Amino acid sequence: TGLVRFICCTVSLRDPEMISYASDVRCRRRYSTHIRGGVSGMEEILSRVVAPLPSYETRDKSPPPPETNSLEFMYFYKSLDKEDKLCFLTKLSQDFGVDHKSVSELALKLLDTQLRDLATILLAEDRLRYTLTPRYKQLFSHISRVEGGVKFLVDLRADVLEIISSKASDSPHIRDLNGALKSLLSEWFSVGLLRLERITWQSPCEILQKISQYEAVHPVRNWTDLKRRVGPYRRCYAFTHAAMPGEPLVVLHVALTEDISDNIQSIVREFATLDSDEDVNKINSAIFYSISSTQAGLQGVELGNVLIKRVVCLLGVQRYSYRY
Numbered sequence: 561t562g563l564v565r566f567i568c569c570t571v572s573l574r575d576p577e578m579i580s581y582a583s584d585v586r587c588r589r590r591y592s593t594h595i596r597g598g599v600s601g602m603e604e605i606l607s608r609v610v611a612p613l614p615s616y617e618t619r620d621k622s623p624p625p626p627e628t629n630s631l632e633f634m635y636f637y638k639s640l641d642k643e644d645k646l647c648f649l650t651k652l653s654q655d656f657g658v659d660h661k662s663v664s665e666l667a668l669k670l671l672d673t674q675l676r677d678l679a680t681i682l683l684a685e686d687r688l689r690y691t692l693t694p695r696y697k698q699l700f701s702h703i704s705r706v707e708g709g710v711k712f713l714v715d716l717r718a719d720v721l722e723i724i725s726s727k728a729s730d731s732p733h734i735r736d737l738n739g740a741l742k743s744l745l746s747e748w749f750s751v752g753l754l755r756l757e758r759i760t761w762q763s764p765c766e767i768l769q770k771i772s773q774y775e776a777v778h779p780v781r782n783w784t785d786l787k788r789r790v791g792p793y794r795r796c797y798a799f800t801h802a803a804m805p806g807e808p809l810v811v812l813h814v815a816l817t818e819d820i821s822d823n824i825q826s827i828v829r830e831f832a833t834l835d836s837d838e839d840v841n842k843i844n845s846a847i848f849y850s851i852s853s854t855q856a857g858l859q860g861v862e863l864g865n866v867l868i869k870r871v872v873c874l875l876g877v878q879r880y881s882y883r884y
């Protein structure tokens with residue numbers, strides 16, 4: 561019976577994996593044919609995977625496009641080099657954004673309804689609002705639902721920010737695309753969806769390594785240095801998100817000291833011995849000595865600001881009356 565149960569279990573677990581594997585392979589095959597197609601390949605893939613906006617009347621009833629559309633977009637984009645990414649994003653933002661003609665028509669209609677009843681005006685406004693949604697925004701929402709989709713979009717925004725800051729493009733469409741991505745990411749990474757985690761020497765090695773690697777203010781010298789930064793008289797906190805497991809998004813380091821230090825070296829270089837226990841009577845101050853955001857694509861979402869406020873509250877609640 562044990563063997564039979566085991567076999568049943570193996571089969572039932574295998575099915576979804578096989579389905580996902582099969583669609584994975586299909587996507588890889590498809591995208592590899594389009595890479596050869598250059599600009600026309602880009603146009604072809606975009607017109608196939610970026611679905612048109614459903615009509616206003618059917619917007620809540622239309623089934624979402626197949627998941628393979630999102631996967632194909634992701635694989636294709638990841639395979640491009642920097643120059644092709646710029647070309648691809650320019651096409652996406654220009655040709656798959658807002659339907660300007662419909663927006664103008666609806667704006668005129670809205671003006672015409674101004675003397676009508678409130679319900680008619682609200683309906684006209686809602687139609688206009690819906691029509692102002694860029695087609696690519698809908699694609700991004702679908703991408704966010706596939707595995708690794710949110711991280712993909714965070715990295716995509718990092719590319720867009722790089723294009724803007726390096727002045728590789730001054731297209732208003734690219735700036736619009738950035739705005740759409742920022743507003744989606746701000747919703748998905750809102751405070752209520754973030755998890756505050758304390759990082760200690762007992763945290764997974766993978767996380768500790770990332771804490772060390774992402775430190776942008778006072779570089780971590782070695783493992784002993786890292787052990788001290790998460791040890792006694794120190795606190796290290798990070799925000800994580802369910803959609804990006806194992807990825808600290810922003811990391812904050814705090815030193816708990818007797819007096820407010822007048823130089824950073826005394827915090828970064830001088831520590832109590834590694835094994836000493838904390839004596840709470842010796843703690844009067846909490847010095848927030850380093851904060852680093854790890855995801856360039858989340859710039860402007862202000863996770864750092866929120867993390868500092870959360871940790872101030874947390875340390876305040878934890879019985880200490882620090883001077884910050």
Ligand SMILES: CC(C)(COP(=O)(O)OP(=O)(O)OC[C@H]1O[C@@H](n2cnc3c(N)ncnc32)[C@H](O)[C@@H]1OP(=O)(O)O)[C@@H](O)C(=O)NCCC(=O)NCCSC(=O)CC(=O)O
Binds near residue numbers: 850851854863
């Ligand atoms: C500081 C950050 C964690 C903030 O990240 P957020 O997720 O909150 O959002 P963000 O990057 O959009 O930045 C929010 C606002 O803070 C500003 N900002 C960013 N870094 C700043 C800095 N070092 N000093 C002063 N302001 C800064 C941005 O221009 C922006 O302003 P606006 O909204 O006006 O555009 C990140 O920018 C980052 O990792 N920067 C690189 C590392 C760094 O500089 N760390 C802080 C060093 S000081 C430190 O750690 C303590 C110390 O040494 O005393």
